[in-house]
Amino acid sequence: MFKKILIANRGEIALRILRTCKELGIPTVAVYSEVDRDSLHVVFADEAVCIGPAPSNQSYLKIPSILSAAQITGADAIHPGYGFLAENAEFSEICADSNIKFIGPSPDSIRKMGDKAFAKETMKKVGVPVVSGSAGVVNDVDEAKKIAAEIGYPVMLKASAGGGGKGMRIVLEESEIEKAFQTAGNEAGAAFSNSALYMEKYVENPRHIEIQVLCDQHGNFYHYGERDCSIQRRHQKLIEESPSPFITNAVRTKMGEAALLGVRSVNYEGAGTIEFLVDKHQNFYFIEMNTRIQVEHPVTEMVRNLDLIKNQILIAAGREIEDKPLDSRGHAIEFRINAEDPDHNFRPSPGQIEYLHFPGGFGVRIDSHVYTDYVVPPNYDSLIAKMIIWGTDRKHAIARARRAFEEFQVEGIKTTIPFHKKVLENEKFINGDFDTSFIDKHININ
Numbered sequence: 001m002f003k004k005i006l007i008a009n010r011g012e013i014a015l016r017i018l019r020t021c022k023e024l025g026i027p028t029v030a031v032y033s034e035v036d037r038d039s040l041h042v043v044f045a046d047e048a049v050c051i052g053p054a055p056s057n058q059s060y061l062k063i064p065s066i067l068s069a070a071q072i073t074g075a076d077a078i079h080p081g082y083g084f085l086a087e088n089a090e091f092s093e094i095c096a097d098s099n100i101k102f103i104g105p106s107p108d109s110i111r112k113m114g115d116k117a118f119a120k121e122t123m124k125k126v127g128v129p130v131v132s133g134s135a136g137v138v139n140d141v142d143e144a145k146k147i148a149a150e151i152g153y154p155v156m157l158k159a160s161a162g163g164g165g166k167g168m169r170i171v172l173e174e175s176e177i178e179k180a181f182q183t184a185g186n187e188a189g190a191a192f193s194n195s196a197l198y199m200e201k202y203v204e205n206p207r208h209i210e211i212q213v214l215c216d217q218h219g220n221f222y223h224y225g226e227r228d229c230s231i232q233r234r235h236q237k238l239i240e241e242s243p244s245p246f247i248t249n250a251v252r253t254k255m256g257e258a259a260l261l262g263v264r265s266v267n268y269e270g271a272g273t274i275e276f277l278v279d280k281h282q283n284f285y286f287i288e289m290n291t292r293i294q295v296e297h298p299v300t301e302m303v304r305n306l307d308l309i310k311n312q313i314l315i316a317a318g319r320e321i322e323d324k325p326l327d328s329r330g331h332a333i334e335f336r337i338n339a340e341d342p343d344h345n346f347r348p349s350p351g352q353i354e355y356l357h358f359p360g361g362f363g364v365r366i367d368s369h370v371y372t373d374y375v376v377p378p379n380y381d382s383l384i385a386k387m388i389i390w391g392t393d394r395k396h397a398i399a400r401a402r403r404a405f406e407e408f409q410v411e412g413i414k415t416t417i418p419f420h421k422k423v424l425e426n427e428k429f430i431n432g433d434f435d436t437s438f439i440d441k442h443i444n445i446n
């Protein structure tokens with residue numbers, strides 16, 4: 001087992017990883033920027049190293065500083081969490097060259113799945129259903145027109161180096177395609193230094209449903225069911241749950257099998273998520289693979305009764321996965337509490353938390369790094385807490401979530417709590433009748 005793990009992240013996920021390390025008896029090193037000095041991951045870690053000023057590119061994204069911190073403290077493994085360097089193939093390669101185990105997949109896997117057009121072709125080849133579209137990247141406008149005419153409008157242009165919605169364009173008819181091709185390409189070039197685009201048939205009002213997998217170095221490939229992440233706003237997930245209220249058991253089984261087919265074919269190692277779009281007929285299509293632990297991983301942990309971070313660490317250490325998949329038990333829903341004002345377009349609301357009280361009781365899990373008097377810095381992602389509710393079934397989980405939100409108090413900053421309370425009273429949400437257009441259609445926000 002590792003002698004010491006450095007956690008190359010901040011916020012709730014740094015604390016989440018630290019907690020598992022402690023339970024495994026592995027000493028930890030926290031890294032922090034100057035504004036995160038008073039963060040709980042720094043308080044609870046065995047050692048902590050300041051890696052620079054607040055801006056991410058001078059701290060949490062600065063590879064030499066993080067590697068120096070690992071070398072100075074004698075850490076033999078690095079957990080990257082999510083965001084920051086989690087899907088940076090170069091970082092995982094440099095870790096390997098420095099004899100530090102990157103707790104995640106190989107640089108090769110990260111690279112291949114980071115290329116969305118390539119990933120899609122790879123999945124298609126082994127029989128995973130994909131949305132019809134271009135075979136790999138589209139080279140120019142003429143080719144775009146030709147493929148769009150074949151598959152039929154509306155189509156979507158997507159950045160091959162993108163993911164999560166950046167550099168995406170819907171094209172309704174041929175007259176729009178030239179401009180869309182240029183603007184999407186420029187946007188992708190600016191954001192990812194790679195302007196390559198691929199094309200897909202547009203799937204109307206899809207659900208976003210993803211499968212959690214774990215793969216070790218001994219040929220064990222397991223999936224742990226799905227998470228329905230359809231409640232999103234501008235590609236930011238706000239609520240995730242498992243099981244999905246939408247799909248049948250037959251579709252659930254098929255999606256799990258498809259996910260495993262995909263990861264086996266690339267000899268994947270570590271934790272990963274296979275994202276699917278699901279249309280109104282419950283047809284599912286692979287769109288992307290995330291080669292990291294995700295924000296919403298606790299939803300799976302609650303219904304599958306396992307510790308995904310522990311298994312990531314075991315896999316990286318060359319051990320077998322300990323938590324083999326069991327049937328899903330009950331229902332879990334995660335609510336993301338962001339320091340944002342839902343009455344003003346979810347604009348960031350950093351600053352000091354004057355008063356904080358977390359809910360508790362049976363079936364209420366809070367993953368959070370904040371406390372009364374904590375100052376939410378303006379420099380990072382606005383996630384301040386995740387409330388994960390477990391209930392015997394969906395109805396029970398919703399009732400328990402309402403109860404928990406009555407207890408939840410945050411003063412001094414605006415949060416997404418009022419938004420969640422509204423969703424919990426919405427009939428469509430209560431009935432599980434929602435897709436990715438839910439917030440635009442049914443939640444009035446200014």
Ligand code: MV4
Nearest residue numbers: 131156163164165200201202203208232235436
């Ligand atoms: C799509 C789509 C419709 N058709 N692809 C958005 C983020 C990226 N991961 C994929 N996305 C979409 N791809 C085709 N061919 C609609 C979306 C989409 C979406 C997907 C999941 C969750 C929320 C979404 C919101 C708008 C659009």
